[in-house]
Amino acid sequence: MKNILVLYYTQSGQLRDILEHLVKDIKNQASIDFVEVEPVTPFPWPWNAYEFFDAMPETVQRIGREIKTLPVSVHQKQYDLVILGYQPWFLNPSQPITGFLHSDEVSILAGKPVITVVGSRNMWLNSQEQIKQDLIKLNATLVGNIVLIDKQPNLISTLTVVRWAFKGQKEASGWLPAAGVQDDDIRATSRFGPVILKHLSANTLQQLQPELLSLGAISLDPGLVLLEQRGIKNFRYWSKFIREKGGPGDPNRKSRVKLFQRLLFVGIFILSPLSSLTAFIKLQLKKKSLLKDVDYFKSVQYEKGRI
Numbered sequence: 001m002k003n004i005l006v007l008y009y010t011q012s013g014q015l016r017d018i019l020e021h022l023v024k025d026i027k028n029q030a031s032i033d034f035v036e037v038e039p040v041t042p043f044p045w046p047w048n049a050y051e052f053f054d055a056m057p058e059t060v061q062r063i064g065r066e067i068k069t070l071p072v073s074v075h076q077k078q079y080d081l082v083i084l085g086y087q088p089w090f091l092n093p094s095q096p097i098t099g100f101l102h103s104d105e106v107s108i109l110a111g112k113p114v115i116t117v118v119g120s121r122n123m124w125l126n127s128q129e130q131i132k133q134d135l136i137k138l139n140a141t142l143v144g145n146i147v148l149i150d151k152q153p154n155l156i157s158t159l160t161v162v163r164w165a166f167k168g169q170k171e172a173s174g175w176l177p178a179a180g181v182q183d184d185d186i187r188a189t190s191r192f193g194p195v196i197l198k199h200l201s202a203n204t205l206q207q208l209q210p211e212l213l214s215l216g217a218i219s220l221d222p223g224l225v226l227l228e229q230r231g232i233k234n235f236r237y238w239s240k241f242i243r244e245k246g247g248p249g250d251p252n253r254k255s256r257v258k259l260f261q262r263l264l265f266v267g268i269f270i271l272s273p274l275s276s277l278t279a280f281i282k283l284q285l286k287k288k289s290l291l292k293d294v295d296y297f298k299s300v301q302y303e304k305g306r307i
Contacts, residue, residue: 004080005077008034008035008037008085009094010085010087018148019085022192023193038096039096040065040066045168046164056242056260062093070105084109088123091127091235093131101134109135112141113143115145117148122149123227123228125225128145132302141205144205145209146218150180151185156177158268160180220297222294225293229307242256
């Protein structure tokens with residue numbers, strides 16, 4: 001029987017739900033351990049708006065939140081596969097996941113095959129590229145990636161995630177649908193489990209990602225590649241600009257955090273439609289190269305400087 005470790009960090013519980021459905025049909029055919037990455041100082045849920053935006057600079061600069069030590073039993077057990085579940089924050093891995101990846105606890109991944117499972121509103125490319133780099137440093141092998149996103153239109157999903165993150169309300173209200181990844185998509189992740197176990201048992205994990213893709217593991221709009229490439233540049237600039245005034249919670253940087261908050265909402269609700277239009281035009285002009293980009297981001301390969 002194969003040993004599988006499922007590592008994850010979640011605030012809302014959605015990612016745990018995704019991962020449980022992923023292994024639902026193979027849990028009696030493999031030994032599966034779920035281990036949550038827990039920060040020493042938890043982040044709030046629901047968020048206070050200021051604390052949420054104040055977390056951006058360190059998230060983008062990959063300054064992780066210190067995490068609790070994993071159970072001793074996890075380090076003592078020999079795992080054949082690790083499934084790493086994470087959410088992007090501000091187009092980067094969440095601070096607790098970065099904290100784990102940059103801590104001594106990450107030795108559990110060294111030399112292991114790894115499947116990443118991403119639960120995201122819609123943008124995850126830069127986050128995955130950062131994860132790829134971290135895994136390479138550990139001599140771990142990324143063998144698969146499954147991405148679940150909120151399929152609502154961009155502005156609608158922004159409104160619902162704001163309601164969820166700041167008010168704790170996931171359920172539909174008024175004309176707004178429920179927040180997060182759609183329930184049908186979460187339940188449907190069970191289709192990937194038998195495929196993963198098949199390749200793990202046959203020692204053919206290097207052939208896993210193409211089969212996962214054939215089952216719809218990743219859906220990627222070329223236009224999102226352009227929008228994320230533009231967005232991550234802005235986040236990198238603002239993260240450095242804010243950190244010039246101090247670290248998390250420093251009152252000296254409050255005015256810059258507030259300015260970033262206001263500009264981000266302007267960008268999403270006012271400039272986003274224009275950005276989408278320019279991205280569409282650029283897509284038509286560079287369609288061939290963008291389709292190559294899509295193929296790359298769906299793969300488990302890593303090439304420096306792709307985003």
